[in-house]
Amino acid sequence: MSEIVTHAKLRLVAVPGLDRPAALITLDNGLDHTKPNTFGPSGLTSLSQAIDEAHAAQPSFIAVTGKPYIFCVGADLTGFSAMTSREQVVEIGRLGHATFAKLRESSVPTFAFVNGAAMGGGLEVALHCHYRTLSTGAAALALPEVSLGLIPGWGGSQVLPNLIGIVPAAQVVVQNPLMMNKMLKPKQAYEMGIADALLEPADFLERSLEWAAGVVGGTVTVNRAEVDRSEMWDAVVGFARGELDKRLHGAVPAASKALDLLLLAKDGVTAEGIESEIQALADLAVTPELRSGLYAFDLVQRRAKRPAGAPDKALARKITKVGVVGAGLMASQLALLFAKRLEVPVVMTDLDQARVDKGVGYVHAEIDKAVSKGRMSVGTAAKLRGLVSGSVDKSVFADADLVIEAVFEELSVKKAVWAELEQIVKPETVLATNTSSLSVTAMAADLAHPERVVGFHFFNPVAMMPLLEIVRGEATDDATLATAFAVGRQLKKSCVLVKDAPAFVVNRILTRFLGEIWNAVDAGTPLKTADRALDPLGLPMRPMALLSLVGPAVAAHVGGTLHEAFPDRFSASPNLVAIAKSGLPLLVDERLNPEVEALLVQGDAPLTGEQVREKALAALAQEIRLMLDEGVVAEAADIDLCMILGAGWPFHLGGITPYLDRAGVSESVTGRRFA
Incomplete structure (x- = not known):
């Protein structure tokens, strides 16, 4: 596949308070925000040339930013998968390092204005700059390479620990990628010291230019904590290595390599550290683990966003109110999630007032906890509290567009719930069950409108687990199913269509x-x-x-x-x-x-x-x-996706079916490979 080139567009910008203009380089692949900026050889060459031209203009400072909503999400992974030799990887490693070093070693102050998602090589180019501003609206910040079977290959393992210290660097480089590729929020990145200023997105570029002018002019002082280079550095890496061995037992070579590189960074950003990073990248790029990681990454990034078998979005009904049958822990988690994501009234019911009060109390307590930790504003919290209510009378569901049950996992109990609710709700109300193993078809069998019953199998904890198995019963119609997928997307879940079969996937x-x-x-x-x-x-x-x-x-x-x-x-x-x-x-x-x-x-x-x-x-x-x-699903890839997102099947093993193929198990047991 040919490279989608991210061009580095240079323009000179007059900045109040400075005699000379600033050189602003904008990374832009010419596509909308759904096609983020990435770096391939041509993109890196474009950036290198833009930096040279910026220096030639003798600006007051040089700044790199991205197109709207996106800074850069790293290397062009399609290019990596197409590489056939170790030498090619070494070449791209050297090109990235040489390009980014022009920012790190510049005699002119360099800034990164991180206006959106910055991952992998995108975050690395920002780290090479002398200073960084960060938008509070940046969707994701990470060095996810270890999850793919790689290491940060353009300076991340060397520059980051020398900026923020070994403990948070080990978290970003090793721990987070192995925790289902956990991302940093802007506030976390700022508190770690990855960014020097945290700015609102509305006027981010203007304020970033103003802030940079203050730094250059001496009116803004950037204070950074001194990095501890004592024996603690070695101890932290040693402890991390021990924990890694206990958990993964040597199964992820990239994680071990990353720790080796973090140890080398103790003496600063050195020629030895940079060369070791390039060679480690080349070693890992030709391993089966990388192929597995790229396959898993493709599933999560592409297939999860285009669920196989999902009906036309136009058939989906609008949801203006949600009912939750039950007020236990699972039901309370669901109520909070629906209120946060759909921003519509959510009403819970249970057998008595004490249980209802406990469920609503749980939701309110979780909201208060989010406020106390700075994850939610006071205004948003007040709005959410107002959206969630409870009652012992199921008649409150009369005007609900979707009702989901989370009651005891017993078929007769669930059938009784739906039989009662069908007398209350509107004919077009979607009835969703959170069953983990029971038949959706059997649950709906005695209803007048079984076509509006669908399975919504969430995973615990509801807020964190990304998978939603959407189960189609024998009678479930397209409008119900389309509504289920639309709601799943609003809940920010990766949805997979599943046939109504025991325990689903x-x-x-x-x-x-x-x-x-x-x-x-x-x-x-x-x-x-x-x-x-x-x-x-x-x-x-x-x-x-x-x-x-x-x-x-x-x-x-x-x-x-x-x-x-x-x-x-x-x-x-x-x-x-x-x-x-x-x-x-x-x-x-x-x-x-x-x-x-x-x-x-x-x-x-x-x-x-x-x-x-x-x-x-x-x-x-x-x-x-x-x-x-x-x-049960359309293809083996859907099973792989379910296991990655719902069971934490590791990226380094790829999907479960490719692993069984590589190990020879599928052929020996079933007579054929899955792929």
Whole structure:
């Protein structure tokens, strides 16, 4: 694929208070904000030439900014995927470093006016400037390379720690990318010291020019904390390496390389550090981990925004009021999310006033917490409190356009809720269920209008998890489905269309996977051995930690549902049921609970860790092939996307199906590859 060139457009700007004009370089690929600026070889060359021309004009200062809403989101990844040799990567690494160094080493003051999203190489070019202003409206700030199987290759690993210190630098370079590619908010970046001034977006460029003029003229002083270069630097990197090994067990080479580079940065930005970064980039760019990371990145950035099978947006109905049946924790989280994102009235109901008050109280407390942490303005908080209310009378749903239930996970209970509500709500009101495993079709079967029932399977915690499985029942019509997708987009979720099949996608796969772990434990495998069997994959958490997060009772319930549907593949582990009934925590201080281990009743046929791993992967391959044959989703890519966004399947493994293909498991188990 040919490079979409981000041109560096130079213009001289008169700035009040300064004798000479400023040189303003605007990065612009000529497309709208949905096609962000990226750097390929031609783009870097354009920037290099613009910097040279700016110096020749002898300006008061040089500033780099971006087109509206976008600064730059880094390297052109399509170019990386097209590179066939290590030498090509070294060449692009050197070109980026040489270009950005012109800003860092400039005798003329250089500024970055970060007016929008800045990631990867985009953030790196800003870091090379002497000073940075940052818009409060910048959507995302990050160095996400480690999540893709790379390292920041244009100075990020060397310049950033020398600007803000080793602890926050390790967070940005290593920790955040491995936490589902966590982004920095503008306020966080400013507090870390990445930006020197935080400005509102309305008149960002004008105020940035004014601020820069103050710095150059001496009326504005930039104070930065001194970077600690003591033995603590080595200790922080050593601690991070230990934590990384405990969690990923050497499965992410990019993370280890990044820590090596951060250690080198202790002595400042040196020729050795820069060269090491270039060579590390070249080493990693030819690994399977990068190919996997690029595939996963493409899924999250592209496929997630164009869900397969979604109906025409024009069919979606307008939502002006939302009802939530239930006021427990999940229902309360849903109420808060709908109020924040849709900005419409949200009313909750439950069996008695005490439960309703508790649910509304939870929402208000979360709003207050956001205000106290500076994440929400007082005005916005007041508005949200006014939008969320509660009642014990379901007649408050009479004018709701969408009602979602989050009641006990029992089919008869949910059917009773819908039967009652159908007598109250409008004929076109969308009825959404948050079931995690029950049949949407069965839930709607006795209704006069089953076509308006749809599954909205959120993941916990609701506010953080990006995936929303939208489940189409046999009767669900296009208008209902289009409304569901429109609401999902408003909620800022990545939506995947799922057929009404037991446990849908993520829960079905995880239950089959955990089922193999419990089969091994039931057979006599020590709990510790079974729990560590998947360590070589570098999954975000071990099975027992995952089970603790889901809850043994929920896992046992979903497992029971799937055992009824597919008894030949899903077993109902008596040990898991016993643990769920005991109420004991699986983990205590992140270690297996000895009291739980004492409950186990095991056979005399233990497996090795390798055998457990082989059985678990074989089960995954079999189950995914069956799901694809059943048409649970449109393609294998949708399963990969669900597992990345809903289960934290690591970017470095790519999707789950490419991994099973590469490992030879899919072919040996099902007779063919998924790709």
